[in-house]
Amino acid sequence: MVSAAATRVRSEAALRDPERIIRALIDSAVDHYLPALDRIGDFINRLEDRVIRNPVPPTLREIFHLKRVLLDLRRTATSMREVANGLVRRFDTARSGARESIDQDLRFYYRGVYEHAVRVVDFIETYRDLLAGSIDVYLSAVANRTNEVMKILTLWGTIAMPLLVLTNFYGMNVRLPLEQNPYALAPIGLIMVASTILVFIYIRRKHWM
16 A cells, blocks of 8 residues: 555655645555455355355354454554544634635545545444354354254164163163073064164154154
């Protein structure tokens, strides 16, 4: 930004006036804000898509990094807004005289700079709100994914529960029915399979999976 303003000052003889040098610096600052904000807006849109499709920690780190960038931009844009507002007030309180027409031109110019800075700050606040919303979406997506994993694990544990109950029951070190029967394996196996199928059917009818 400063190099662009310096190039403009060197290239135009009319800018030897200190007032115009200030205008060149402000013009360079103003001209660089909107393209930067456009790129940030596009990047935020891509971040939102990534948050929805695949919420992973690197995406969250990028969101926080972008929030810091916007905070720095807001600080500089707010300073520029206050400077432009101060210059507008200066011309509002200036006495009429030989420079009245020039002062009016500069006043309109700085008024435009001030309004531009206000729009820039509004854009930055909007993008910060979007990033805050992206963080909320990320946290919700991670929580939903965790709940889904826990749900699946719980359901499979419930389906396997009849198997665990019967195997643990017959694993006790006491005498049990059919323990000595050589043909007991088939009915016990059928009971295990049937109970597991019944639990699975019950879960499906409840639309839990």
